[in-house]
Every structure is written in structure tokens, then in C-alpha cells.
Amino acid sequence: MSSIGLSHMLYRDRAMPDRMTSVGRLEDVVSTAEDFDRVVLQSLPLLLDRAAGYTKRFLRETGQWSDDVAHEKFVLRWGAEYLEQFLVSGRSEVPCRPLFLLDSMVARQHSRPEPFCYHRDLLTPLGRFLDGLVGRAVVSRDALIALYHHCYGLGPGQVITALRLNGSESPRIYKNFQRWRESGWKRTLDDIGFTDADLQGLTEQQQRHRFNGEAERLLRFAQTHYRKSEPDHYPCLPRHQWEDMFLQGYGVEYRIWHLALCLDCLQLAWDLGLDGASAKEKPRVTLQLQP
Ligand SMILES: [Zn+2]
Ligand SMILES: [Zn+2]
Incomplete structure (x- = not known):
């Protein structure tokens, strides 16, 4: 199933x-x-x-x-x-x-030796980086919003458009970005034990062909796993339901949480109801190593 x-x-x-x-x-x-x-x-x-x-x-x-x-x-x-x-x-x-x-x-x-290992590939440096970021997003709003940057390279304005946020919600997104750059990012790397050398290694790896393809593969495992942390916001929604949500203006929490943690829904919902206002093509995984 x-x-x-x-x-x-x-x-x-x-x-x-x-x-x-x-x-x-x-x-x-x-x-x-x-x-x-x-x-x-x-x-x-x-x-x-x-x-x-x-x-x-x-x-x-x-x-x-x-x-x-x-x-x-x-x-x-x-x-x-x-x-x-x-x-x-x-x-x-x-x-x-x-x-x-x-x-x-x-x-x-x-009773297994490693009862909470959900995917072996997440033990690589790239896997640890992604697992650490996505895992942090479950408990920190700044980290959740930062996923839009780290995974897809989106800035605050693009996040606001993608989530169809209104005027009163928008300043919070800028604040999330700012706090993440100032302190959240550093604290998260420390917490997951990711060193400067690890980061340097990933930067070199990033030059390689297929880096973002591998990042996408691992990101999907991490997203699917961590999305289960909030059963109420877990389900993927059909196209018409996203569209309805945007047009009627409800489900702000749902959008912020789910779209940060679901590449498929983010791509599905990307330009719904915008009447071509989003000229930018659908987001793809382009991993950003710096905040
Ligand atoms: Zn393990
Ligand atoms: Zn989804």
C-alpha cells in the first residue's frame, strides 16, 4: 500500500x-x-x-x-x-x-539493533545533511521555512507566492529567513554534528553530475518520513483541493507544513489559480548548502 x-x-x-x-x-x-x-x-x-x-x-x-x-x-x-x-x-x-x-x-x-533507522542511505554525508535539516523542520518554524530555500533555492517572496500568503502573514516569512541565517542554521548544524569539514566535503561533491538527482531521491525519503510527525497535515491533497484552499483562503497551516515537506504537492500546487502570474517554472531540487 x-x-x-x-x-x-x-x-x-x-x-x-x-x-x-x-x-x-x-x-x-x-x-x-x-x-x-x-x-x-x-x-x-x-x-x-x-x-x-x-x-x-x-x-x-x-x-x-x-x-x-x-x-x-x-x-x-x-x-x-x-x-x-x-x-x-x-x-x-x-x-x-x-x-x-x-x-x-x-x-x-x-528489539532490532537500530530500531529507528528508516533508510540506510541517510547515513551518508548528503543523507545526514538532508535528514538533519528536514528533522529540524518538524520542531522549528524557521527551519521549516528554510527548507524552501535549501531544497529548491526559493527566496522569501517566492515562498509567499507559492503558499499564497496574505499581507499579515508575509512579514513572518521574512523573519523566519532572517532568524535562520542569523542563528537557526548554525545551531542546527551543531545539533546534528555536521562540521565545517563535512560541509566542505559536500561542497566538492556538489560539483558532480547527478548531485541534485541524488539529493532529490534522499529528500523524498526524508520528507515522507518526517511528514508523518503531524498526522493532521500529512495527507497529500488532490489538485482541486489545493486550488479550493487557495481560492477560499483557508488551510494556511496545512500549506506551510505540507508543501515544505512534499515535493509532489509543491509542484502540483505551484501555479494553481495564479493565472500565469508565476512565470517561474515549477520548483526542482537544487540543494543549497548555505543559508
Ligand atoms: Zn541507522
Ligand atoms: Zn503531498
């Missing part, structure tokens, strides 16, 4: 929660893949809570937990990662009791 499939179902189910009735059914044996899909898809929010809850407990028990936003977002996105794996592999485990199958899958993940 694709992540878009998961996102649509999470979105839909949040609108009509059916938690109490779902638990019972999830404890019963399901015998076919079709039954598995049906029962599980009706209770995604509950299963997400459960997977996130186990992850939180694991962090507590291993001394890795802190009461802050970063940790809350961490368990939400890992809960969603586990749920996604469960949706794919659970179908082939029938007959099974879905609730207990999820429990054992999560427990197995947590």
Missing part, C-alpha cells in the same frame, strides 16, 4: 472515529486478506495511537524519553511508520488477530 493510500485513510478516519467498537473487532481472528483490510482500515487512528504509545513506552524504558514536542512528534511518525508496514505485511499473516499482530510487529522492531 502506498503512503498516499495510508494518508487518505488516516484523513478520512479522523473525521469519523469509531474507537470503542473497533477494539473488539481487532481482537477477533480475521481469516482473509479482505477481512484484514476492512477491519484494520476502520480503526487506523486507534492503531496509530497504539503503535505511538508503544514507541513512547520503549523510549521511556530505555531512558530516551523527554517531555517535549520533539519526542511527541518522534513517536507519532514512528507509530505511522509501523502502521504502514503493518498494513502491507499484515495481509499475508492471516489468519491472525490484528491487534496482537501489530503489537508483536512493533515489539520486533524495537
Whole structure:
């Protein structure tokens, strides 16, 4: 199942929660893949809570937990990662009791040597750079806005146009850029342990053919993973919904969060409803190493 499939179902189910009735059914044996899909898809929010809850407990028990936003977002996105794996592999485990199958899958993940490694390629310097930037964006608005610059080379004015922000929201974008250059950037590199030598290495690598192609490939992994930190803003939207959002003026938070973390939607929404006012071509990944 694709992540878009998961996102649509999470979105839909949040609108009509059916938690109490779902638990019972999830404890019963399901015998076919079709039954598995049906029962599980009706209770995604509950299963997400459960997977996130186990992850939180694991962090507590291993001394890795802190009461802050970063940790809350961490368990939400890992809960969603586990749920996604469960949706794919659970179908082939029938007959099974879905609730207990999820429990054992999560427990197995947590017993691995590196339980929170979502992609091996992100251990390279380029991968660490991207993972660090995108990971920071989950907890810092300045870093979130800075992604538009680092990933696509967009300036504040272009960000304001791309997000269709109005007059009162625009100054904040300039402030985000400014604070990022002044302090956010340096602090983030320090936090992820990215040294001047690492940066120099990447600068040399940047001259190579295919650098931005590789950056795009890794960026997509990072975006998909970190977007799961906010289930409410996670789902990709169809064209007409973006257009509607822009024309009606709602969903500002959705635009800022989702478009920073989704290349596909950014390209889809880029010139919707602008009547050709955005002469610039759709954004592509052109990694900027400096703020
Ligand atoms: Zn790892
Ligand atoms: Zn999207």
C-alpha cells in the first residue's frame, strides 16, 4: 500500500472515529486478506495511537524519553511508520488477530539493533545533511521555512507566492529567513554534528553530475518520513483541493507544513489559480548548502 493510500485513510478516519467498537473487532481472528483490510482500515487512528504509545513506552524504558514536542512528534511518525508496514505485511499473516499482530510487529522492531533507522542511505554525508535539516523542520518554524530555500533555492517572496500568503502573514516569512541565517542554521548544524569539514566535503561533491538527482531521491525519503510527525497535515491533497484552499483562503497551516515537506504537492500546487502570474517554472531540487 502506498503512503498516499495510508494518508487518505488516516484523513478520512479522523473525521469519523469509531474507537470503542473497533477494539473488539481487532481482537477477533480475521481469516482473509479482505477481512484484514476492512477491519484494520476502520480503526487506523486507534492503531496509530497504539503503535505511538508503544514507541513512547520503549523510549521511556530505555531512558530516551523527554517531555517535549520533539519526542511527541518522534513517536507519532514512528507509530505511522509501523502502521504502514503493518498494513502491507499484515495481509499475508492471516489468519491472525490484528491487534496482537501489530503489537508483536512493533515489539520486533524495537528489539532490532537500530530500531529507528528508516533508510540506510541517510547515513551518508548528503543523507545526514538532508535528514538533519528536514528533522529540524518538524520542531522549528524557521527551519521549516528554510527548507524552501535549501531544497529548491526559493527566496522569501517566492515562498509567499507559492503558499499564497496574505499581507499579515508575509512579514513572518521574512523573519523566519532572517532568524535562520542569523542563528537557526548554525545551531542546527551543531545539533546534528555536521562540521565545517563535512560541509566542505559536500561542497566538492556538489560539483558532480547527478548531485541534485541524488539529493532529490534522499529528500523524498526524508520528507515522507518526517511528514508523518503531524498526522493532521500529512495527507497529500488532490489538485482541486489545493486550488479550493487557495481560492477560499483557508488551510494556511496545512500549506506551510505540507508543501515544505512534499515535493509532489509543491509542484502540483505551484501555479494553481495564479493565472500565469508565476512565470517561474515549477520548483526542482537544487540543494543549497548555505543559508
Ligand atoms: Zn541507522
Ligand atoms: Zn503531498
